[in-house]
Amino acid sequence: MRSTFYDRMIEWRERHISEKHLVLLLSFFVGAFSAAAAALLKSFIHLIQWFVENHLIAGGHTWWYLITPVIGITLAALFVKYVVRDDISHGITKILYAISQRKSIIKAHNMWSSVVGSGLTIGFGGSVGAEAPIVLTGAAIGSNLAKAFRLDQKTMMLMIGCGAAGAIGGIFKAPIAGLVFTLEVLMMDLTMTSVAPLLISSVTATAISYILTGTDPMFPLDVEEPFLVQRIPWYLILGAVCGLVSLYFTRGMNRLEQWMKHNIRSIGMKILVGGVTLSLLIFLFPPLYGEGYDVIRQLINGDSISALKNSPMETYMLSSDNAILHSKFNTQLVIVIYFAAILLLKIVASVATNGGGGVGGIFAPSLFMGAIVGFVTARIMNMSGLLVPETNFALVGMAGLMSGVMHAPLTGIFLIAELTGGYHLFMPLMIVSVISYLTIMLFEPHSLYAMRLAQKGELLTHNKDRNVLTLLKMDSVLETDFITIFPEMTLGELVKVISESKRNIFPVIDQKGHLKGILLLDEVRNIMFQPRLYKRFTVGQLMTSPAAVLRFDLPMEKVMEIFEDTGAWNLPVVDQDRRYLGFVSKSKIFNSYRHVLVHFSEE
Secondary structure, eight states, X not given: OOOOHHHHHHHHHHHHSOHHHHHHHHHHHXXXXXXXXXXXXXXXXXXXXXXXXXXXSTTXXXXXXXXXXXXXXXXXXXXXXXXXXXXXXXXXXXXHHHHHXXXXXXXXXXXXXXXXXXXXXXXXXXXSBSHHHHHHHHHHHHHHHHHHXXXXXXXXXXXXXXXXXXXXXXXXXXXXXXXXXXXXXXXXXXXXXXXXXXXXXXXXXXXXXXXXXXXSOSSOOSSOOOOOGGGHHHHHHHHHHHHHHXXXXXXXXHHHHXXXXXXXXXHHHHHHHXXXXXXXXXXXXXXXXXXXXXXXXXXXXXXXXXXXXXXXXXXXXXXXXXXXXXXXXXXXXXXXXXXXXXXXXXXXXXXXXXXXXXXXXXHHHXXXXXXXXXXHHHHHHHHTTOOOOHHHHHHHHHHHHHHHHHTOHHHHHHHHHHHHOOGGGHHHHHHHHHHHHHHHHTTOSSOHHHHHHHHHTOOOXXXXXXXXXXHOOHHHHOBOOOOOBOTTOBHHHHHHHHHHOSXXXXXXXOTTOBEEEEEXXXXXXXXXXXXXXXXXXXXXXXXXXXXXXEETTXXXXXXXXXXXXXXXXXXXXXXXXXXXXXXXXXXXXXXXXXXXXXXXXXX
C-alpha cells in the first residue's frame, strides 16, 4: 500500500528526532498555540463588550445590561446544541476525565469550541470566567498534537499538562502559576522528565502574552500596604473564613447544578430559567454582571464605592438625607450586608449562566468571591476597631478562596502574587491559602473539579496505587472459563462436569443465567466417589452463597476493598440484573496491577 505524506513525515521524525527532543519541541508549540487561543478569546470577548457598550448601552440605554446576558446564553446554547453537538461545560473536569478514563484523548473540537462558546457567554455578560474554557482548549491542543505524532498515553498526558500550563500562563501572565496549577489541580507527578516541558509551555505562553498585551500584571496595585507581623492572627481568621466560604461555593454550586440538570430538561426552559434568574440578579446586584474583574480591581485598590455603581445601594447612599440612617456606622453596615448578599448569590448567577446553556468556568467567580470575602472580613474587623488594611485582605482573600475551591494552595499563592504584583504579601498569601485549604479539607476531600469523578471512582490522584487501580477495568481482569451448572443437576451429573473442568469453582445459575450460588470442589470431595449418593443430592442442596458478589461496573478500588473485607480469593461478577458474567481472582488483579504499574510509572 502506498504511503501518504503524513506517514512519510512520521517516519522521518522517528529517524531524525528522538522522542525526548520531540516532546520539548512540541511543548514550545503547545505553549504558543495556547497563548494564541487565550489572546483570541480575550479579543473575542472584548469585541462583543465593545459592541454592547457602544451600540446598545450608548445613549443611556442601561436596561440592555439585563437583556444581553440572556442573548449570550441563548447564542452559546444554540451553538453547543446545533454546531458542536457535544457537552463542553466543566472544562477542568473533562480534562481530569480524559486523563483518567480516555487515555488522555480529548476531542479535536475542544481546540476551538470552548473559545466560541465562552466568548459568546462572557462577552454578553454571563457571570462566569474564561479561564477554564481556555485551559480545556490548551489541553485539547496538547492532546491532539501528541496524537498526531502517534505518541504514547504517558506523553499525551504530559502534553495535556503543557497545554493547561500554557493556557494559565497565557491568560493570566503567570508562568509559575501555570506550572503549579498543572501539578496540583490536574494532579500530575513532578519528575525531571515533566518539569522541563511544562516550564517551556508556561514561559512561552507568558512571553507571547507579554508581547501582545504588555508586561503589566492583570490587577496592578495602585496602593501597597506593608505586611505587619502583628496582623498574623487576623490573617488566620481570614483563612478560616475563606475555607468555609469555599465549602459553601463547592457544595452549593454542585447541588444547584444537579438540581438544574435533573429538574429542567428542555433547552428552551433552561435558557428561560437561567436567563430570567441572571437578569433579575444583575438588576439587583450589578457587580454580578460579567466576570467581575472591574470589581476586583476596585476592591484591591481601596475603591469599594465604585463597585456599587448603578446599583440600588448607590441610589440609597446618594438620595436619602436621613442623618441617623446615614451615620457612618450604619452606612458601613449596609455596605457589608450588600456585599455579603453578592457573595452568597454569585454561585446562583454562575449556575444560572452555565445551567442556562452558557459556557464558562469558576476561576473568575472564585477570584471575585475571594476579593469580596477579604473586603467584607476586613470591613467588619475595622468596624470592630481592629484597623486592618482592606486592600490587602481583598487581595489575599482571592488566594484563600481559590486555594479552598481548587484544593490548590500553591496555585492560589503564586497566581495572586503574579496577577497583582503583590510579592510583598507572600507571607499573608501563604497563611491564608494554607489555612483555607486545611479548613475545607476537614469537610470536603475533593475539589469542585474532581468531586464528580471521585464519586464515580474515575479520578486519578497523586496516590500511585490508587491511580493504577483506577486505570484497571473489570473486563481486563474478568475470567470466563468456568463451567456453569444448574441447581437441579444431580451429584452424578456434577461429577461428570468436574472431570472435564480445570477449575475448582463452579457458578450455579438458573435457566435465565441469574447467579444462584457457587459450588466449591472441596465441599463435595468427600462424597463424589460414592456412587450410591449420585441421585440423592442435587447441586441446589450442595451449593453455597459466595462471600460477596461483584457488580461489573464497580471501580477496581472498591473491588479490592471487598476482597480485603471478605478474605476471599475468587468472587463472581454479575451485571445489573444479576446475570452471571464470570469470576475475578485476587491473583489476576495483582498480575494486571503489576503490568499497568510498569507502564504507568516513570522509568
